[in-house]
Amino acid sequence: LEAGEVDQVYTLVEPLHPADIADLFEAVDADERLALSRAISDLMGGEVFAELNDHVREGLVDELSAEDIADLAEEMETDDAVALIEDLDEDEQQAVLAEMEPEDRAAIVSALSYPEETAGRLMSREVIAVGEHMSVGDLIDFLRDDRELATEFWEVFIVDARHHPVGTCQLSWILRAPRHVPLTDVMKRDQTLIPVTMDQEEVALRFQKYALISAAVVDESGRLVGQITVDDVVHIIQEEAGEDALALSGAGDGDINEPLHMTIRSRMWWLFINLGTAILASSVVAAFEQTIAKLVTLAVIMPIISGMGGNAATQTMAVTVRALATNQLTSSNTWRMIMREWWIASANGLGLGMLMAATCQLIYHDWWLSLVVVLAMVLNSLNAGLSGVLIPLGLDKLKIDPAVVSTVFVTTMTDTLGFFFFLGLASALLM
Amino acid sequence: LEAGEVDQVYTLVEPLHPADIADLFEAVDADERLALSRAISDLMGGEVFAELNDHVREGLVDELSAEDIADLAEEMETDDAVALIEDLDEDEQQAVLAEMEPEDRAAIVSALSYPEETAGRLMSREVIAVGEHMSVGDLIDFLRDDRELATEFWEVFIVDARHHPVGTCQLSWILRAPRHVPLTDVMKRDQTLIPVTMDQEEVALRFQKYALISAAVVDESGRLVGQITVDDVVHIIQEEAGEDALALSGAGDGDINEPLHMTIRSRMWWLFINLGTAILASSVVAAFEQTIAKLVTLAVIMPIISGMGGNAATQTMAVTVRALATNQLTSSNTWRMIMREWWIASANGLGLGMLMAATCQLIYHDWWLSLVVVLAMVLNSLNAGLSGVLIPLGLDKLKIDPAVVSTVFVTTMTDTLGFFFFLGLASALLM
Numbered sequence: 001l002e003a004g005e006v007d008q009v010y011t012l013v014e015p016l017h018p019a020d021i022a023d024l025f026e027a028v029d030a031d032e033r034l035a036l037s038r039a040i041s042d043l044m045g046g047e048v049f050a051e052l053n054d055h056v057r058e059g060l061v062d063e064l065s066a067e068d069i070a071d072l073a074e075e076m077e078t079d080d081a082v083a084l085i086e087d088l089d090e091d092e093q094q095a096v097l098a099e100m101e102p103e104d105r106a107a108i109v110s111a112l113s114y115p116e117e118t119a120g121r122l123m124s125r126e127v128i129a130v131g132e133h134m135s136v137g138d139l140i141d142f143l144r145d146d147r148e149l150a151t152e153f154w155e156v157f158i159v160d161a162r163h164h165p166v167g168t169c170q171l172s173w174i175l176r177a178p179r180h181v182p183l184t185d186v187m188k189r190d191q192t193l194i195p196v197t198m199d200q201e202e203v204a205l206r207f208q209k210y211a212l213i214s215a216a217v218v219d220e221s222g223r224l225v226g227q228i229t230v231d232d233v234v235h236i237i238q239e240e241a242g243e244d245a246l247a248l249s250g251a252g253d254g255d256i257n258e259p260l261h262m263t264i265r266s267r268m269w270w271l272f273i274n275l276g277t278a279i280l281a282s283s284v285v286a287a288f289e290q291t292i293a294k295l296v297t298l299a300v301i302m303p304i305i306s307g308m309g310g311n312a313a314t315q316t317m318a319v320t321v322r323a324l325a326t327n328q329l330t331s332s333n334t335w336r337m338i339m340r341e342w343w344i345a346s347a348n349g350l351g352l353g354m355l356m357a358a359t360c361q362l363i364y365h366d367w368w369l370s371l372v373v374v375l376a377m378v379l380n381s382l383n384a385g386l387s388g389v390l391i392p393l394g395l396d397k398l399k400i401d402p403a404v405v406s407t408v409f410v411t412t413m414t415d416t417l418g419f420f421f422f423l424g425l426a427s428a429l430l431m
Numbered sequence: 432l433e434a435g436e437v438d439q440v441y442t443l444v445e446p447l448h449p450a451d452i453a454d455l456f457e458a459v460d461a462d463e464r465l466a467l468s469r470a471i472s473d474l475m476g477g478e479v480f481a482e483l484n485d486h487v488r489e490g491l492v493d494e495l496s497a498e499d500i501a502d503l504a505e506e507m508e509t510d511d512a513v514a515l516i517e518d519l520d521e522d523e524q525q526a527v528l529a530e531m532e533p534e535d536r537a538a539i540v541s542a543l544s545y546p547e548e549t550a551g552r553l554m555s556r557e558v559i560a561v562g563e564h565m566s567v568g569d570l571i572d573f574l575r576d577d578r579e580l581a582t583e584f585w586e587v588f589i590v591d592a593r594h595h596p597v598g599t600c601q602l603s604w605i606l607r608a609p610r611h612v613p614l615t616d617v618m619k620r621d622q623t624l625i626p627v628t629m630d631q632e633e634v635a636l637r638f639q640k641y642a643l644i645s646a647a648v649v650d651e652s653g654r655l656v657g658q659i660t661v662d663d664v665v666h667i668i669q670e671e672a673g674e675d676a677l678a679l680s681g682a683g684d685g686d687i688n689e690p691l692h693m694t695i696r697s698r699m700w701w702l703f704i705n706l707g708t709a710i711l712a713s714s715v716v717a718a719f720e721q722t723i724a725k726l727v728t729l730a731v732i733m734p735i736i737s738g739m740g741g742n743a744a745t746q747t748m749a750v751t752v753r754a755l756a757t758n759q760l761t762s763s764n765t766w767r768m769i770m771r772e773w774w775i776a777s778a779n780g781l782g783l784g785m786l787m788a789a790t791c792q793l794i795y796h797d798w799w800l801s802l803v804v805v806l807a808m809v810l811n812s813l814n815a816g817l818s819g820v821l822i823p824l825g826l827d828k829l830k831i832d833p834a835v836v837s838t839v840f841v842t843t844m845t846d847t848l849g850f851f852f853f854l855g856l857a858s859a860l861l862m
Binding site: 017018023025026027028029054073094132139140143144152153154163170171172174175178190207208209210212213230233234237238239241242244245246247248249250254256260263264267268270271272274275278279281282285286289290293296297298299300301303304306307308311312314315316317318321322323325326328329330332333336339340343344347348351353356359396411415419 | 767
């Protein structure tokens with residue numbers, strides 16, 4: 001495809017949606033991306049760059065001059081331009097900003113002044129805000145006349161003299177009302193305001209909970225400073241929700257476009273920590289070496305007990321982390337959740353423990369061994385269930401992200417105690 | 432709170448948003464929900480029911496007559512009413528439908544005729560569709576006059592004489608255009624149409640990719656039959672993305688409001704299957720009982736090798752499942768992904784294997800044992816990396832949801848082969 005046939009590539013790519021062009025860049029090999037971007041350089045507008053994966057975009061942006069980047073940023077909405085510029089290093093940022101129109105530059109500088117991953121970075125400054133005195137007809141005339149307005153908006157915000165939002169109007173309400181009706185009769189006073197410093201995860205939960213299409217962003221003094229629209233929130237919802245599976249497994253952000261050495265480093269770091277916990281668990285086994293030497297069968301059954309504990313804990317942990325991330329687990333139902341997991345652990349430990357004991361009895365014909373198996377399974381199941389719920393809850397209380405850290409602690413608990421229960425009971429009852 | 436003080440409860444709950452009232456029901460104990468719903472019965476409108484968790488809603492709906500349910504369903508938008516009614520059993524569905532107005536009944540019967548989790552169930556039938564001949568002014572007059580329109584809409588769909596959509600108009604474009612301009616000059620012809628049978632997960636990905644606010648739903652013949660708005664899609668994006676962590680851990684849908692016996696059943700079933708794979712892996716250990724009897728240290732190191740393999744495989748699997756779910760992994764980059772994981776596995780296996788061998792050498796002063804450890808770690812790391820990427824890919828090719836089934840196969844591979852590599856090498860090189 002890439003073999004010098006620039007025109008052909010261009011003809012193929014031209015009819016595509018910017019989001020599809022961005023996907024195309026992610027699909028081709030890293031060393032072909034530059035050639036592709038040159039072949040279709042005049043299709044590479046702000047919209048395509050806004051849709052690109054961070055790592056892919058960085059690779060392309062490195063090849064551009066500050067002036068080119070500034071041109072791209074000016075085509076974009078504030079929030080996308082900020083995403084483009086925030087990844088550059090300090091010098092490049094200054095060079096790019098110097099090339100921009102004063103107005104756009106001011107908007108971006110002000111956005112960059114808010115912490116990363118907050119509403120301030122996410123919002124677009126282009127927002128339709130009108131005074132309370134206007135009628136529906138006045139608003140329509142205003143919208144028709146003024147050419148310098150936001151390109152995309154779904155709601156109009158009504159503000160008072162101090163620029164504080166007092167109500168929101170869906171465009172459909174305006175279209176359906178007669179011209180003479182005052183806006184204050186059409187608008188909804190009850191609105192969800194987003195403080196400019198709110199974390200983007202919290203913003204996403206608000207949008208989801210109240211089914212918002214757009215929302216007004218206000219600064220510390222309550223003044224309207226921008227709006228966030230749902231299309232900017234949708235990918236945050238998706239990322240934050242999908243992060244759990246990746247974080248619980250220690251796979252970092254799981255971006256398949258991340259440079260290889262970064263992925264190796266982050267994954268190896270996680271495996272290194274887990275190696276530590278595995279060595280800790282195996283030191284428990286080492287303490288019972290004499291017991292195992294007398295009955296090697298223990299070494300055969302041992303991984304089953306710790307493995308079941310690990311699986312049960314992972315289930316509980318995934319549910320707890322998810323419930324915390326979606327604000328379903330609050331102080332009012334924490335106790336119910338813990339009791340719930342206690343019952344599940346008891347039922348599963350007893351059921352599977354008895355099944356496992358029966359299997360052992362069939363193979364080894366040793367009642368005492370079977371008793372050790374069922375006791376160890378029940379104890380480790382309770383240990384797994386309670387670790388799986390209490391450790392994420394504790395981390396959350398300490399303001400540590402439970403998705404990222406829980407697995408290490410929970411695995412340590414189930415492996416170490418799993419071996420200890422089984423080998424300890426065996427040395428007490430069988431030797 | 433619940434001790435008979437009905438008026439006080441009512442006063443507290445009254446100012447809340449329906450979504451917050453729904454949250455309140457999820458937070459209180461199951462046996463208090465009925466009392467609460469009685470205390471605030473006239474606040475329990477369709478909007479609150481639409482926001483309730485499935486299991487909580489079922490508990491409340493069981494106490495209502497068919498007539499009450501029909502009243503609730505009539506207050507709701509079609510998609511929410513369908514969600515309420517689809518969970519009832521056949522008899523109750525008929526009874527409720529019989530109580531409804533013919534028009535609402537027809538809409539719901541038609542929605543129920545589409546398979547679950549498709550666009551047909553998700554869409555609302557209330558949609559603004561106008562002919563191509565209209566001007567902006569005609570449309571505004573039409574919207575002002577007709578009282579029976581959809582309550583919420585963000586875009587207007589332009590249809591031809593056969594009711595096929597030919598373009599979409601954002602309301603802001605209409606508000607900003609002069610009255611005499613024909614709609615065909617304002618509308619965008621390029622639109623994302625959703626077939627009525629499309630899976631809801633695919634619908635969510637479309638909305639996300641093209642940053643849609645609403646989209647036209649068309650039937651097999653291309654006729655416009657409804658619209659889907661982004662607020663209905665947002666919770667699907669959230670659920671589908673969050674499902675991975677739960678599915679990979681075998682925790683079902685992870686709903687903390689699910690009745691206890693259902694949760695125990697689904698989780699035990701998963702643990703039971705995993706017990707089978709654990710027994711399989713331990714049969715490998717049993718085959719080497721003689722080797723372990725000669726060198727009990729092997730039983731101490733064994734869980735470290737299989738554990739590291741398990742962790743590495745979980746990382747790779749989480750990344751692969753996520754990339755598949757978000758359509759980032761397609762046939763064009765499959766090979767790159769596999770090679771990528773091969774390199775990561777080699778680097779991690781070699782790095783951590785040498786570290787582990789050095790630790791063994793320090794403790795046991797046995798060069799041959801250390802060699803066995805590093806070889807087993809490298810082999811199992813490659814095994815883990817390749818299983819973690821190839822098994823989900825294979826399941827996906829077979830149209831089996833990789834998130835749900837991968838873990839069982841991958842764990843079997845890393846445990847069974849992990850034990851085999853380590854104990855096999857030990858019996859070959861050390862005995």
